[in-house]
Amino acid sequence: MDNINDQTTVPALRLPQQNGVPKYLLLRNYLSDEIASGRLEAGAKLPPEDALADMMELSLGTVQRSLRMLVDEGKLVRKHGTGTFVADGSTMMHAPFQHCRFVDEATGQLLPIFSKVVRRRAVKERGLWSMRLLAARPVCIERLFSIANEFSIYTHLYFDADVFPELATLDTEKLNGANFKDLLAREFHHPLTKFSEQLTVRVFPAYVCKALRLKAETSGAVLEIFAYDRRGEVVYFQDLYIPPNSRPLQIS
Structure with missing residues (x-):
């Protein structure tokens, strides 16, 4: 949850009575x-x-x-x-997320991540994802990651609907809080064994700035990830638009 509004009105709260409940x-x-x-x-x-x-x-x-x-x-x-x-209704990720590990310097603990699906769409345009991901029916799932409810990250995940038809049709509400790496291994029996990552700094697209409640043409880090299975084939491509923030990102 970004930009918390201190002025949001809270309605009158009246606790109901119910015997036998602490x-x-x-x-x-x-x-x-x-x-x-x-x-x-x-x-x-x-x-x-x-x-x-x-x-x-x-x-x-x-x-x-x-x-x-x-x-x-x-x-x-x-x-x-x-x-x-x-909070904003996102669901906490309980499985560890490898690529988005922000640290609380005071405690040394990883900050919790809450995720929420923005939309799922069929992809017609080509992009960086298509350089290595050979997808007959490419689909993109767009999500917001809230980092400890302090700031948010916008992410796209591209995959082939012919390879993962369940992921292309599963109720998106059930994807809130899901770690896709864990989901692919546990539910779809398709474990990932390798990742290649590239980090750049560039201006965010207008819709990303709007979703993250940033000023237009804000620049930030963009982490791009190709995920591979044990056969060396690309399973998905993911990017993460990370706005300026004060939290250290653990990359080791």
Whole structure:
């Protein structure tokens, strides 16, 4: 989630009563339902924890436990010194992603990645992908990667629908949060054994700038990746448009 809007209005919150359910879980379920319904919009800033505790007539510890669960689930995001916000609906990648490993310098930990499909389309034009990927029916899946809800990356993944027909037809909602390298090996039994990468810096296309909420003609890093199987054949081509940011990218 980029450019969090501190001014997004939060509707009045009223915790329902339900016997036999622990209060922390009741609050967690209530806020989760409010987010799922859209009544709590992406980017909405929640009241401070003490104010939320007063509003819900709960202890501060109960509120903190509930919010911590929602942060862990990727439904809320905390911004240090700013507050707690509703995340943008992307799904966290649980399998490690090899090419997009940004590091929190304070802890040394890799930052979590949330992914969301923008669209899937048949490809008619040729491009860098077609130099090595021999695809009879090329398809491109475009996604947004949110890095710890701090900034986003735009990515295209090109593959052959004749080789992976399921990937070309699977409900795109099920692709949110998917690591395609892991998906190809686990679900489609097509493990990848080698990657070739190239990093350039150039001006982003207008639609990428718009999707990433950047100024027109913003320049940034573009990481281009060819993925190979054990036979040495190209399985897919992926590019990642990485905007200027303050996080180190681990490339080893």
